[in-house]
Amino acid sequence: MSIVTSNQPTGTPTWIDLGIPDLDRAMEFYGSLFGWDFQVGPKEAGYYTNCLVGGRPVAAIMPNPDPNATEFWWNVYFATDDCDATAKRITDAGGSLPMPPMDVMDQGRMAIAFDPTGGQFGLWQGRAHVGSQVVNEPNSLVRNDLVTPDPAPAREFYAAVFDFTLDGNEQLPELDFTFLRRPDGHEIGGIIGDPNAARSSWDTTFEVADTDAVVARATAGGGTATEPDDMIYGRFATISDPFGAEFSVIARPPV
Numbered sequence: 001m002s003i004v005t006s007n008q009p010t011g012t013p014t015w016i017d018l019g020i021p022d023l024d025r026a027m028e029f030y031g032s033l034f035g036w037d038f039q040v041g042p043k044e045a046g047y048y049t050n051c052l053v054g055g056r057p058v059a060a061i062m063p064n065p066d067p068n069a070t071e072f073w074w075n076v077y078f079a080t081d082d083c084d085a086t087a088k089r090i091t092d093a094g095g096s097l098p099m100p101p102m103d104v105m106d107q108g109r110m111a112i113a114f115d116p117t118g119g120q121f122g123l124w125q126g127r128a129h130v131g132s133q134v135v136n137e138p139n140s141l142v143r144n145d146l147v148t149p150d151p152a153p154a155r156e157f158y159a160a161v162f163d164f165t166l167d168g169n170e171q172l173p174e175l176d177f178t179f180l181r182r183p184d185g186h187e188i189g190g191i192i193g194d195p196n197a198a199r200s201s202w203d204t205t206f207e208v209a210d211t212d213a214v215v216a217r218a219t220a221g222g223g224t225a226t227e228p229d230d231m232i233y234g235r236f237a238t239i240s241d242p243f244g245a246e247f248s249v250i251a252r253p254p255v
Contacts, residue, residue: 002134002135002136002137002140003056003133003134004130004131004132004133004134004135005130005133006130007079007081007125007126007130007131008079008130008131009079009182009184009186010078010079010080010081010086010162010182011078011079011080011162011163011164011180011182011188012078012079012182012186012188013076013077013078013079013141013143013144013188013189014077014078014079014124014126014130014131014132015059015060015076015077015122015124015131015132016059016060016074016075016076016077016132016141016144016204017048017059017060017061017062017074017075017077018059018060018061018062018072018073018074018075018245019061019062019063019064019065019066019069019072019075020061020062020063020064020072020241020243020245021063021064021067021069021072021243022063022243023040023047023049023061023062023063025242025243026061026241026242026243027049027061028221029218029221029222029223029241029242030051030061030241032217032220032221033214033217033218033221033223033239034051034053034139034206034208034214035053035139036051036052036053036058036059036139037051037052037053037055038050038051038052038061039052039057041062046062046063046065047062047063048060048062049061049062053134053137053139053140054134056133056134057129057132057133058132058133058134058135058139058140058141059074059132059141071244072241072243072244072245073120073201073245073246074202074204074245074247075112075120075121075122075202076121076122076144076202076204077110077121077122077123077124077131078121078122078123078124078162079124079125079126079131080123080124080125081125082125083101083109083110083111083123083124083125084101084109086111086123086161086162087100087101087111087113087123089160089161090111090113090161092160093116093156093157093160093161094115094116094153094157095113095114095115095116095157095161096113096114097111097112097113097114098112098113098114099111099112101123104129106127106128107126107127107128107129108124108125108126108127108128108129109124109125109127110122110123110124110125111123115146115153115154115157115158115200116153116154116157117148117149117150117153117154117157117200118199118200119146119148119154119200119201119202120201120202121202136207137207138207138208138209139206139207139208140206140207141204141205141206141207142205142206142207142250142252143189143190143205144188144189144202144203144204144205145189145190145191145192145202145203145205146158146189146190146191146192146200146201146202146203147192147194147197147200147201147202147203148191148192148193148194148197148200148201149193149194149195149196149197149199149200150193150200151176151178151191151192151193154191154200155178155191158180158191162180162182163182163183164180164181164182164183164188165180165181165183165185166178166179166180166181167179167181169190171232172232175192175193176192176193176194177190177191177192177193178190178191178193203246203247203248204247204248205247205248205249205250206247206248206249206250207249207250207251207252208249208250208251209251210251211228211234211235211236211237211249211250211251212228212235214237214239214249215227215228215237215239215249218239218241221242222241222242223239223240223241223242224239224240225237225238225239225240226238226239233250233252233253234250234251234252234253235250235251236248236249236250237249237250
């Protein structure tokens with residue numbers, strides 16, 4: 001497994017969570033889909049529930065705090081070694097902070113932000129909780145991409161906030177796709193320009209061992225899914241859970 005035991009470098013997707021209307025139903029669906037175990041948090045913490053692979057947290061789900069919510073999505077948090085300083089860079093670059101930096105007990109310091117195109121993301125400065133402890137393995141987070149109808153200001157914003165370099169993708173010439181790379185050259189995700197996108201949003205992709213099998217479990221469990229499709233990076237599908245939260249899965253080809 002790819003085990004993470006310390007805070008990731010600034011700009012790395014480090015944690016994901018999802019607020020949904022029915023925690024028990026969500027645990028049933030995602031437990032069947034990915035084989036996750038669950039560690040349900042206390043009531044005073046909003047039943048914030050860790051999703052576990054091999055006993056290690058990879059994500060979290062929780063009852064949505066807004067009882068009137070009708071749309072649900074996976075939230076991505078980018079690592080930072082200074083949440084307050086990165087938050088200032090967000091506002092300086094034209095973003096906004098609906099939830100300014102705040103401490104989460106002894107676990108870490110977080111903020112929620114919007115980029116100038118309306119894409120939502122979080123910041124996480126880990127303390128006791130470093131984020132996803134298993135990544136790039138079946139049933140865990142493998143990548144995040146921003147899908148937006150307005151890619152130019154998004155590229156400028158994320159480069160300014162996280163010092164990302166921007167590279168085109170010659171392997172997918174039919175897409176307006178830009179790789180995002182940390183200053184050390186590590187690829188953390190990308191920006192996909194899609195004029196038909198209804199809004200800007202960060203897509204979460206989980207690695208799986210067998211895309212077709214996961215799609216079958218998703219539909220049997222009350223979700224919906226696209227037909228699995230082979231692409232240059234592996235076998236890919238898009239899934240919506242029973243609440244309409246959308247995410248992607250990919251089985252990467254053997255190395």
